[in-house]
Amino acid sequence: MKDLYNCLLTFLFPAMVAAQTIPAHDPVMIKQDSVYYMFCTGMGITTWSSVNRVDWKKEKPVFDKPADWVLKELPAFKGHTWAPDISYHNGQYYLYYSVSAFGKNTSCIGVATNKTLHPSSPDYRWVDHGKLIQSVPNRDDWNAIDPNLFIDEDNTSWLTFGSFWDGIKLVKLNNDLVSVAHREEWYNLASRRNGNNAIEAPFLFKKGKYYYLFVSVDFCCKGAKSDYKVMTGRSEKITGPYVDKNNVPMMQGGGSLVIAGDTTNWFAVGHNSVYTFEGKNYIVYHGYDAKDNGKSKLIVKELYWDNDNWPTLDKEIGGKK
Template identity: 80%
Template sequence: MKDLIIYISIVLFLCPAIAFAQTKHIPAHDPVMIKQDSVYYMFCTGMGITVWSSVNRVDWKKEKPVFAEVAGWVLKELPGFKGHTWAPDIRYHNGLYYLYYSVSAFGKNTSCIGVATNKTLHPSSPDYRWQDHGKLVQSVPNRDDWNAIDPNLFIDDDNTPWLSFGSFWNGLKLVKLNKDLVSLEEPQEWHNLASRRRDASLPDSVAGNAAIEAPFLFKKGKYYYLFVSTDFCCRGLKSNYKVMVGRSEKVTGPYTDKNNIPLMQGGGSLVIAGDTANWTAVGHNSVYQFDGRDYIVYHGYDAKDNGKSKLIIRELSWDAAGWPVVSDF
């Protein structure tokens, strides 16, 4: 028995991903994650932004939402908005936590990205208070051919902050931020990241079928990796969401896939898709390094539970050519 205990201890020491991979599949949609001290916090789409906490990345406790009520600026831009806030992103920089979030009308590009800051993520701290800085980016039907949702903050090797975002329409965008991370740098600098072919006859107010969204940037070695989600989410058992990737030696692109096809021309190499037996579809990922290992965090539609959206965490490794590989289910 003593030898068995020693063996198990050695395995867990050498392979912490074993414990990590057993995270409970709690309800989640568009999950992003961060660690403060010994606590992991996960932010997801939900009323006022759903928040979960965990000390072991396995068992999760639901916390109070970020926003108790809808901000006045949101009601001004989206009259009748009820508080179901989409696709947050959380980052720590220069002593503050920055939370980017989306408010939108479903299926329309009447959308805004807002940003809030906090000194701490611990709700018990006297410093815990979210300060909403309001609108950062906005898209308007019949004016813009892009959609201001699914934000992701990335700070490059030159300490320049960038915000990637987008869903459907003509694809994913990248815009440079000011050093304060709550405003756009002027004069504005914009780049196109990825796109799929769209029916040009459709009016600007219609999403169409060029399904690509949820950009997430991650630097590994000399490459910037752009993870995106393609095809359709939010349809339960009928969803066919999947995660694709391209890479570039510059944060602004161009991003190409394994076959050197630009993501701006519909390219993208498959990272992970539904396996039908467990998950009908998976997507809207984020990527992190915890304890010296890389992980991909995303949601999946549970094939054994009527397509309900749930949290999935998998270790991310890299093949000989430097492309991401996700551990098996």
């Protein structure tokens, strides 16, 4: 029936693609008016739209060519832009993104803004504000990729980011959201131990008195050989320390499992984001499809909370909104 549905959908609405078939990597999502927009890693940042989070239409990428500043900092860059983050503040949309050399901490985080996400609007135009943060080999022990913006209850703006090397970082931004605050203060939020520093994709979510830090650990991007999984910890302060269910600090390798691959449906899953839509919490991430040669695809699940206020995908354990 699923194959029949997909064929019928393609025949009737050739621009639409069913969610379970979308080739997504590092997905983030936001809703403007009645339309959901999703941004993913890809050439110029892959963009999709939907009115129901089920059937998706592919839109033009954010960038049609690399910016001059990117080519200056990374001369070999070919346009494959990583791990976007989308949010709405100050009357416009902020899209943070990563450009990097694979496997090296030669990386930059940039930011672009737009008054609207509707491509048909006369106000639709991405304005690139250039480099926000850069990491340099032999100078920095962190990697400038996987940005996530969070504005706290005091209206202070923070950017969490990072991967591998010395782990996940947090830095304060100015109120314009396109520049780092001075004096610069760098906070360490999470790190791995025992010779495995595979941690990345931080995402902050506030519920009640706690800030929850979601991260992805182990390895992505290897299809059937991937072992990516999502972990979390929480803190009453955005700057940490974040601890897991067993009170192990995430800076000491702690982290409680949220979701992992089951090898039957998904070899591995990871790089999540978390949102509240229509009063419900959702976790958005990608998985390597065990029934389709390990291809990376979009997954959206409702997120629940157990009696101790830890996130879970199991409604029987959670069931709390």
